[in-house]
Amino acid sequence: MLLETWLVQLKHWMVNLFPAGWQPGVGSLVSVTVILGVFATLFAVATLLERKGLGRIQNRPGPNRVGPWGLFQPVADGIKMLTKEDIVPLTADQVVHFLAPIVLLAPVTLAFAVIPFGRKLVPIDLDAGLLFFFAVGSAAEVAAFMAGWSSHNKYSLLGAMRAIAQMISFELPLVISTMAVIMMSGSLSLVEIVRAQDGGVFGLIPRWHVLTPWGLAGFLIFFTAALAESNRSPFDLPEGESEIIGGFMTEYSGFKYALFFMGEYFGMFAVSGLATTLFLGGWHAPLPFLDRTLVPSFVWFFGKLLLLLFVFIWLRGTLPRLRVDQLMNFSWKFLLPLALINLLVVALWRFTASWPLAGRWALCLVALAAPFVALGAALMRHRHWKPRHYRYAR
């Protein structure tokens, strides 16, 4: 139990050192510091993991020169970023150019406030936590636009337009796929949603949302949209290194660039955390009986988070990038209808609660797979996209 609560108790002890009037302020300050510290460390770890993982996927060792196994590479990167000259283009809109990275990072960091990291580690239990998450997330679009427009660079402008269009388009499937979860758990509070996934069948099969047909579909839709929301491959068009160089980040250097980079990673952590909370049982252990062991719950949470991060990296190492119009079509003509159909499936799942499990599963799977196949085929067949057979001369 101590393992589970030591962080909270430490906080209480520290807060109690202060006079009563200060305690709420000090308490939130401590929480904020811890969250920022943990995620800044995770940022360093994730950059290293990404480069190592990509390296291994590409059959090379990745960074291995700084420290043992390259472990201090993030430190070296940080020093480099901090000491680099900060270049602002002469024609740039100086104020907006300066504000953009801050506007990006601040809301993304706010999003961590509602995610329950462990059984006792909930920064704020908001009644409308999920709504809060999406609300602060949507501010990132403004930042992308500010960065792109203020740089007064054509590539940046193209990148900014791509970023806005992409984020707006993918916000819909993202939000709608979470609505399935809200319908089943009946709450917008993330703590309640995690609690709804407590327990399991025979203490072996957990009752995570991802282990239901609608949850699986919702998770996949959510994850795909989250890839796009956090500008990750295969939806990394706003950066589009091979086309528009760095997109809205082209004209940033030094620490401001690092802030953008950090914003992207924090966004990735936030959506991964949300996906974990909504679909993967939050801080619950993968096997329900493990919940009662000594392993603290936040270990499970961060384990799942890292797993999702690895999937992000894996996808980045494998897939090429979509084109702008294809991205839009994918969102509006494929993901959004699927997300809407998933809402129907949730309703179906809810109303067939008395049915035998196999029948429910079969019904829901059919209801999901049929539109998936049909929509996918429509998407591909429209332009006759398929592997081809070739002829040979004579």
Place this chain on the structure above:
Amino acid sequence: MKSAFIVLVLVILTSAAAAVWLRKLVHAALCLTATFAGLAALYLQLGAEFVGFAQILIYVGAVAMLVIFAILLTRNAGMTPEVRWSKHSGIIGTAIGLLVLGCLLISLSASNGIRLIAANTPEPTINVQRMGEQLMTRCVLPLEVLGLLLTAAMIGAVILAMPEKHGEGLDSDGRKIDEL
């Protein structure tokens, strides 16, 4: 609490004034976004969580972006407009402003919120669940009508935005390039 309110109001008023006064349209749009965000903060300060978050989600996330898109995609909107000050425009602007203020005042005084505060009744606890229930029972008709209206607007927008099909955008086989 009061100091926070004053700071918020100052931020909102400053950014709103800047949105009106700034010459560059994009700057004005960004200030407008700041105003929206400030309003959301005001709602939150008043304890209206749901409205506050919805304000950010809809106004900062969507409406502001719409404004920016509209500015960027309109020809010559980018030029610094030649501002001609005339007495007429000032008078008309003030008149419209007063009219809006009057409407707001009338509707505010007609609502029962003021009376509740005057009567010093304890504020009713409003959580998201109750709001949802209200929307799905008492206010279901206005909700549906609104939804219909927005859908119609969206379809209209899509039709307006559809690419012209003749000539341009066709490849050698007569297939469209732009479409997926």
Place this chain on the structure above:
Amino acid sequence: MLGGGIIKGLIETARNFLGSYHDPARFVTVQYPEQSRVHPENNRNFPFLVFDGDDPAKGLRCVACKICEKECPPQCIYIVPERDERGRPRKHPAIFDIDVSVCMSCQICVEVCPFDAIKMDQVFELSGPDRFGRLLLHKQDLAKPNDYYRAIHPSEAVAVDAQLAAERALLEAKAKTNVAPKAGGMPPAGTPAQPKYSIT
């Protein structure tokens, strides 16, 4: 079905990810400063001059015939022959410079050299602190012993040594016949004893 190809690709990268930990056919990186590739014998980088014996000043095979200077495509070789008191060239270079910042390692100097005096080196760690300083190689930098040549190009050196020995034997035999014209003075059988090219 949509996504099938993507999943195939994901499996492929996963296989490579895991394979890089145990399969040396996939994980081919050489950790350079610690490890180094073994160069094949034919590897070439920049030319050097071979000398016989111990003294680089005396044993240099180069006779300053300037063929390589003429044939070098990027013109990176500069030769001044040593001259005796009367100004006639001695068969020895006074200056032999190669600008390796110009050299393109084409090996044509080696091919055209009739005396097997210039050969290709395998040294590649040539970076220096300034831009040109260490890249203009002089005679003393270029001269390397025959043993070194034997070490880096073993099989080629054996053939070259055999041929040179045969030539020397022929010259000696000729000298003998000139001094004491006897009927039995024959060159060693087998090897062609002519120098490849004559100097004009």
Place this chain on the structure above:
Amino acid sequence: MVDFARQPSAGRPFPPAGPNPNERYRIVSQPSENGGLQNDLLEVSMGPQHPSTHGVFRMDLVLDGETVVKLKPVFGYLHRNHEKLAENMTYLGSMPYTDRLDYFCSMTNNWAYALAVEKLAGLQVPERAEYIRIIVGELTRLQNHACLVGFLLQDLGAMGTPLMYAFREREKILDLFEALSGSRMMCNYLRFGGCRIDFPEGWLEQAKKLVAEFPRFLDEFEALVTGNEIVLARLQGIGVLSPELAINASITGPMLRASGVDYDLRKVDRYGLYDRFAFRVPLGDHGDCYDRMMMRILEMRETLTILDAALRDLPEGPILDPKSKLRGFKPKPGEAYGRIEAPKGELGFYLISDGSANPFRYRVRPPSLINLTILEDLCLGHKVADAVVILGSVDIVLGEVDR
């Protein structure tokens, strides 16, 4: 410089809607104050320093939103005066310079040049040397095509993974080249009338091993690339090159065959000993980027059959024509044009001799440059992202374009 912004022609796949795009739009070189995009055309200068212009190449793009309405290829940043230099150099002295034309395929460059000089001087290449040439030439084709597909996927944004796999295999081929010629890329291996040296010990076994293992790499590569829906969506129907336009623009190589024209110099000229080998020539039906990519992958498979047979049947014998000499090489007056099917297309060398040690006229027909001339016609009407991909699928090396 040639003006490649030509008048709209009948062969152009995407005729501009108006008589002149400039009349319909106002071309702005900077985004306007607020960065207005609609109706204002944006002129973007892609390159010479850009992540995916394959060297120092520049595309002057005029964009309507993200759609390309005008494209002007600009090159010459890597001009090295190769042809004029060669006229002041011995025949042999130009051989290492040909390595640097298409620096991915130095062996085939050597071959084309050697072929032209052999025609000029009437030299006979011994049988073993012809086999060696086929082996090294096809190995070159193998690594060039593998890398091209890798680069193309890189341009699509695949984070270098296919490129790294291609490089992994290319390294093995470069190791072979190094063991044979001494250098990995600048081989300078062929000589007039044969080759410089014979295979070193163990080389053939290593080459056989590589040829035996290569199909596995190709299978993996295809699993990663050819069926991927994103690759299909990004490449199919993009940059369609009609056979008529391809022939009129004298496109050669895999790019021409992707448009369905059966023209392979290995079959047409039967230079070297290619008539002894059974191999097929793959043809595309659509002429789009996907076909161009697949042509390369299928050609790699055919190349493997050639290599297999050549390594098996390699005869013994001399490797150099005894008439060939290194110094004092002076072919009799005359002219000759030697051409081969280089990995990128028809690579030709045109030489005029006046009987001296230097060629009187030396001219290269580089496949990269001539395949590149069609770029605007392929890109018009597509998006910026497609322009990058189309450039990638053309397969250029700037060393050869600029010379």
